[in-house]
Amino acid sequence: MMKTLYKEQGSQFRIELLETPKMQEFIETHADSLNSGFQQVKMSDAMRQRLQRSNYIFSGMKTFHELNEAFPSLIDENGNRKPFEQFLNDVQKIDRTYNQDYLRAEYNFCQASAEMAAKWEGFMQDGDQYNLQYRTQRDDRVRPEHAALDRVTLPIADPFWQEYYPPNGWNCRCTVVQVRKSKYPVTPHDEAMALGEEATGKDTKGIFHFNPGIEQKTMPDYNPYTIRRCRDCDIAKGNYSLAYIPDNEVCAACKLVRKCFEGKTRKSELKRIEENRKLYDKLSKDKRYKDVEFDPKTGALKATHLGHNDGQDAGFALEKKLVEKLYSCGHSIILCDEKKKGRNGDRLTSLDMILDGVCMDIKSITRNKDFYGSAIREKNKQLVKFNARTDVHEAADTLCIYFDDPTMFAPEKIVKGYEYMAERTSREIQLHHIICVVNSAKGLEIKTFDFQ
Numbered sequence: 001m002m003k004t005l006y007k008e009q010g011s012q013f014r015i016e017l018l019e020t021p022k023m024q025e026f027i028e029t030h031a032d033s034l035n036s037g038f039q040q041v042k043m044s045d046a047m048r049q050r051l052q053r054s055n056y057i058f059s060g061m062k063t064f065h066e067l068n069e070a071f072p073s074l075i076d077e078n079g080n081r082k083p084f085e086q087f088l089n090d091v092q093k094i095d096r097t098y099n100q101d102y103l104r105a106e107y108n109f110c111q112a113s114a115e116m117a118a119k120w121e122g123f124m125q126d127g128d129q130y131n132l133q134y135r136t137q138r139d140d141r142v143r144p145e146h147a148a149l150d151r152v153t154l155p156i157a158d159p160f161w162q163e164y165y166p167p168n169g170w171n172c173r174c175t176v177v178q179v180r181k182s183k184y185p186v187t188p189h190d191e192a193m194a195l196g197e198e199a200t201g202k203d204t205k206g207i208f209h210f211n212p213g214i215e216q217k218t219m220p221d222y223n224p225y226t227i228r229r230c231r232d233c234d235i236a237k238g239n240y241s242l243a244y245i246p247d248n249e250v251c252a253a254c255k256l257v258r259k260c261f262e263g264k265t266r267k268s269e270l271k272r273i274e275e276n277r278k279l280y281d282k283l284s285k286d287k288r289y290k291d292v293e294f295d296p297k298t299g300a301l302k303a304t305h306l307g308h309n310d311g312q313d314a315g316f317a318l319e320k321k322l323v324e325k326l327y328s329c330g331h332s333i334i335l336c337d338e339k340k341k342g343r344n345g346d347r348l349t350s351l352d353m354i355l356d357g358v359c360m361d362i363k364s365i366t367r368n369k370d371f372y373g374s375a376i377r378e379k380n381k382q383l384v385k386f387n388a389r390t391d392v393h394e395a396a397d398t399l400c401i402y403f404d405d406p407t408m409f410a411p412e413k414i415v416k417g418y419e420y421m422a423e424r425t426s427r428e429i430q431l432h433h434i435i436c437v438v439n440s441a442k443g444l445e446i447k448t449f450d451f452q
Helices: 002-006 015-019 021-038 045-074 084-090 092-129 160-164 189-199 228-232 249-284 314-328 373-387 411-423
Strands: 131-135 153-155 175-179 289-295 300-305 332-335 353-355 358-364 398-403 433-440 443-450
Touching: 002 021, 002 045, 002 084, 015 021, 015 045, 015 249, 021 045, 021 092, 021 249, 045 084, 045 092, 045 249, 045 443, 084 092, 092 175, 160 189, 249 289, 249 300, 249 332, 300 314, 314 332, 314 358, 314 398, 314 433, 314 443, 358 373, 373 398, 373 411, 411 433, 411 443
Parallel strands: 300 332, 358 398, 398 433
Antiparallel strands: 131 153, 131 175, 289 300, 332 353, 353 358, 433 443
């Protein structure tokens, strides 16, 4: 990155430098390091994508400040350009400050924000069934000002959670849990707000007064790399057009970073659509497949192998419904050959579909249970047998569970079901990812659970 900066001519730093390939590579690497903190945190795909977007924008703004701070070091006290090695040596302190000291705290904050955003997503699914209670770790590392908030209990709709939902500072370890309404008395609103103000009193700039679950961001809009006005900016809130005229360098950098992200996202989307179009061309000419369709606007693709099992019962009807709904949302679905036989003439263990390039089996839930351990256990056994096939070169590790009735879905039923399977499987756990497709009132919701 500094080699690219060193090549710059002129007496002023150009914000457009952020668009160059090496700078984009640096921003993406920094964002990926922040994203790695919540890879195993269970949340919806939509939430994960928005948090990753937040990390990219934060990383871009941080890179802008790092480059801006390094730029003056290009010139010595006599106004001459320094040799590169001298320049590189002079900016090592900037590197240590931004990419070691600051990054540790930023990583911890992003991880905490992501965990709390995922919790908020779960809280929202239960609505006002429970109250929320603030909890500290109750050890000697808890800041006295945060300890004052311990056991504050309020309804989920109380404005307190918009201002004082954790994390409430760098390296904050506080959390929030659901509690039964009958077990704990509700803290008076005014008292809770006063305690919150006292707890965050050292945050004189008001940076941490945000809820990562509501805003779906790992970092507040107003952070060390932006300005106070960013908190109320329409651009940060998503109500923006990139055609505006920035009034300072920070705004200009913000505009450019967001433009780069949108371009990166659009480029990735166009690549996905083109790849699916090529796959459509291939499958539509392959006599082993039927019902091959492609939507050039969304990149959606569907095809069915002639050897795929078909029938008229409820299970097959739900599978067809799942495929149609996934296709309408822009996904690629290929229903696999389930009638292939081995050398001895016996039918081989197979999986149902390839969803967006990932091979998996489908389980439709038709009976509401406390948890779905038996189904998950059976599907793990199926994966073990499938992966043992001599013609399988890349092990499958994913299960798709379809909930046509959204009331049957709950995250804890999936987690408990997986734990049930793991406790009863001494060896060969090959199921590591569960994709839950929920036919909710909001439309199709996809929630991913990763187990390692």
